[in-house]
Amino acid sequence: MRVRFAPSPTGLLHIGGLRTALYNFLLARKHGGTFILRIEDTDRARYVAEAEQDIIDSLRWAGMDFDEGPGKGGPHAPYYQSERGDLYKEAAEQLLAGVHAYVAFDTPEDIEAMRKRLTTKENPNPKYDLGTRASMTNSLTLSEGEVQTRLDAGEPHVVRLLVPEGETIHVQDLVRGDVAFDSAEVDDQILVKSDGMPTYHLANVVDDHEMEITHVIRGEEWLSSVPKHILLYKYLGFEPPKMAHLPLIMSPTGGKLSKRSADKLGIPVNVQQYRDAGYEPEALVNFLAFLGWNPGTEQEVFSMDELIEAYTVERTGQSGVQFNIDKLNWYNGQFVRKLSADEIASRAREAVEKTVGPISEKQLLAVAELMRERLTFAHDLADSTYFFKDPVSYDEAGVKKRWKEDSAELVRLYAHVLEAGDEFTEASTEASMRDLVESQGVGFGQLIHPVRLATTGTTAGAGMFETLVLIGKDACVRRLLSAADALG
RNA sequence: GCCGCGUUCGUCUAGGGGUUUAGGACGCCGCCCUUUCACGGCGGUAACACGGGUUCAAAUCCCGUACGCGGUACCA
Numbered sequence: 001m002r003v004r005f006a007p008s009p010t011g012l013l014h015i016g017g018l019r020t021a022l023y024n025f026l027l028a029r030k031h032g033g034t035f036i037l038r039i040e041d042t043d044r045a046r047y048v049a050e051a052e053q054d055i056i057d058s059l060r061w062a063g064m065d066f067d068e069g070p071g072k073g074g075p076h077a078p079y080y081q082s083e084r085g086d087l088y089k090e091a092a093e094q095l096l097a098g099v100h101a102y103v104a105f106d107t108p109e110d111i112e113a114m115r116k117r118l119t120t121k122e123n124p125n126p127k128y129d130l131g132t133r134a135s136m137t138n139s140l141t142l143s144e145g146e147v148q149t150r151l152d153a154g155e156p157h158v159v160r161l162l163v164p165e166g167e168t169i170h171v172q173d174l175v176r177g178d179v180a181f182d183s184a185e186v187d188d189q190i191l192v193k194s195d196g197m198p199t200y201h202l203a204n205v206v207d208d209h210e211m212e213i214t215h216v217i218r219g220e221e222w223l224s225s226v227p228k229h230i231l232l233y234k235y236l237g238f239e240p241p242k243m244a245h246l247p248l249i250m251s252p253t254g255g256k257l258s259k260r261s262a263d264k265l266g267i268p269v270n271v272q273q274y275r276d277a278g279y280e281p282e283a284l285v286n287f288l289a290f291l292g293w294n295p296g297t298e299q300e301v302f303s304m305d306e307l308i309e310a311y312t313v314e315r316t317g318q319s320g321v322q323f324n325i326d327k328l329n330w331y332n333g334q335f336v337r338k339l340s341a342d343e344i345a346s347r348a349r350e351a352v353e354k355t356v357g358p359i360s361e362k363q364l365l366a367v368a369e370l371m372r373e374r375l376t377f378a379h380d381l382a383d384s385t386y387f388f389k390d391p392v393s394y395d396e397a398g399v400k401k402r403w404k405e406d407s408a409e410l411v412r413l414y415a416h417v418l419e420a421g422d423e424f425t426e427a428s429t430e431a432s433m434r435d436l437v438e439s440q441g442v443g444f445g446q447l448i449h450p451v452r453l454a455t456t457g458t459t460a461g462a463g464m465f466e467t468l469v470l471i472g473k474d475a476c477v478r479r480l481l482s483a484a485d486a487l488g
Numbered sequence: 489g490c491c492g493c494g495u496u497c498g499u500c501u502a503g504g505g506g507u508u509u510a511g512g513a514c515g516c517c518g519c520c521c522u523u524u525c526a527c528g529g530c531g532g533u534a535a536c537a538c539g540g541g542u543u544c545a546a547a548u549c550c551c552g553u554a555c556g557c558g559g560u561a562c563c564a
Binding site: 006008042043045046120122123127156158173180181185186187190192193194195199200204219221222225226248250252254255290291292294296297318321326327328330333337371373375398402433444445447448449451452458459461463464 | 494
């Protein structure tokens with residue numbers, strides 16, 4: 001089994017692309033097959049130089065190493081379509097020789113004029129097909145000599161697929177079953193552009209055959225191109241690979257998840273943005289795997305190895321799926337909690353130091369250990385600045401709810417008790433608080449809530465006494481006293 | 489317009505003739521745990537697009553309609 005991920009380097013890798021790569025990767029790993037990366041850089045106008053490195057980095061980050069491809073080589077190198085021109089040229093010549101393709105000299109203006117002439121309400125997109133090819137300038141309408149003369153003169157031309165008449169073209173799609181197309185609906189696709197580069201359709205068919213690809217898994221946007229590919233496989237004498245067309249990822253507001261629509265909703269689309277936002281790669285992978293696929297069990301959280309084990313193409317869904325960032329975030333929390341305190345600390349360090357300045361490894365580790373259950377992202381640690389700095393303000397709603405008439409007095413008393421004590425441990429801080437409330441004849445809550453407010457500035461957090469110990473005796477006393485002054 | 493694909497809770501989905509008072513997950517709400525917040529546990533909210541057929545029986549099969557998505561490029 002050999003599968004490929006074949007992106008076009010026109011921009012940063014999109015999560016839809018990552019999901020396509022993932023399904024290919026899972027299939028290959030499950031069956032001990034080969035996962036190939038091929039760069040489809042035949043569109044010189046849309047080429048983006050940084051894109052290739054981004055694709056490679058993103059795949060590695062996500063834990064999907066490829067077996068053959070750029071920088072890695074392999075038996076079918078090179079893995080750039082721009083460097084495989086001879087193969088496409090040869091194929092085009094073979095098609096021309098078998099009269100399954102023809103040369104066309106029409107200029108873009110000619111085609112534009114033809115379309116304008118033929119456009120009606122019923123036919124808003126006239127095609128260059130078996131209905132119109134006879135009225136155009138090509139090797140089907142020109143004499144052999146005339147064609148040769150133009151070719152010799154170096155006249156710009158393209159090579160087009162000669163689509164047959166009256167055929168029904170079938171595809172056995174792994175996720176959709178039998179899909180049939182009438183050849184009358186298929187246009188005479190350009191196979192070789194006037195700059196000599198192949199179009200996707202030709203290059204893709206030639207490469208998939210030459211690289212011995214057995215399974216093509218790609219987005220549904222390709223389904224309507226399949227009849228062209230089937231024809232090419234047939235005319236070239238190639239065996240078509242098995243195909244699976246994936247449901248598209250849609251925006252939460254409907255429509256496809258484009259860069260623009262996502263930006264508007266504040267949803268990242270590029271893998272790099274997820275990486276920068278602090279997502280765990282396993283979480284993104286798990287989430288993406290479940291966007292259009294499910295294992296048929298009730299397990300939701302999967303490691304990459306478990307996904308490989310569980311994956312089957314047959315369980316792929318058929319309808320478009322909406323992107324849901326809440327679920328992704330939930331997955332992220334699941335994976336963050338699986339991390340060691342050490343890993344959480346190293347991921348959070350940059351964000352924490354950015355808000356509170358340099359801190360010791362020991363301290364950061366202790367905070368990570370204490371707060372881990374409360375995190376959605378590792379860098380959420382940076383939100384709890386009170387572990388490192390005195391609070392500069394107190395949560396307004398919290399003060400209103402928890403800070404009573406007697407709070408300042410009680411907090412001061414507690415500060416004095418802590419200051420006088422020899423010990424400063426979870427046990428000692430709790431014991432002195434319990435003693436104090438008893439001697440003052442007040443409820444436990446009347447002290448602990450104001451103490452939390454005074455020492456952290458918030459009403460939420462980990463266990464109070466563990467938190468106090470981490471903050472440290474001097475800082476606790478100082479904070480209690482200054483809060484008592486500030487809040488009265 | 490034409491062609492192709494699709495349509496089960498708000499979202500991701502299970503279920504593919506009787507097992508279903510349609511199951512799970514996210515979200516939301518409530519309760520429990522608890523000094524708080526989270527985690528966790530328990531419970532709740534909420535769906536078979538519509539209309540015809542086939543059948544003893546349809547979410548499940550067939551047809552139609554509606555709606556959504558994709559394609560209709562010398563882009564991939």
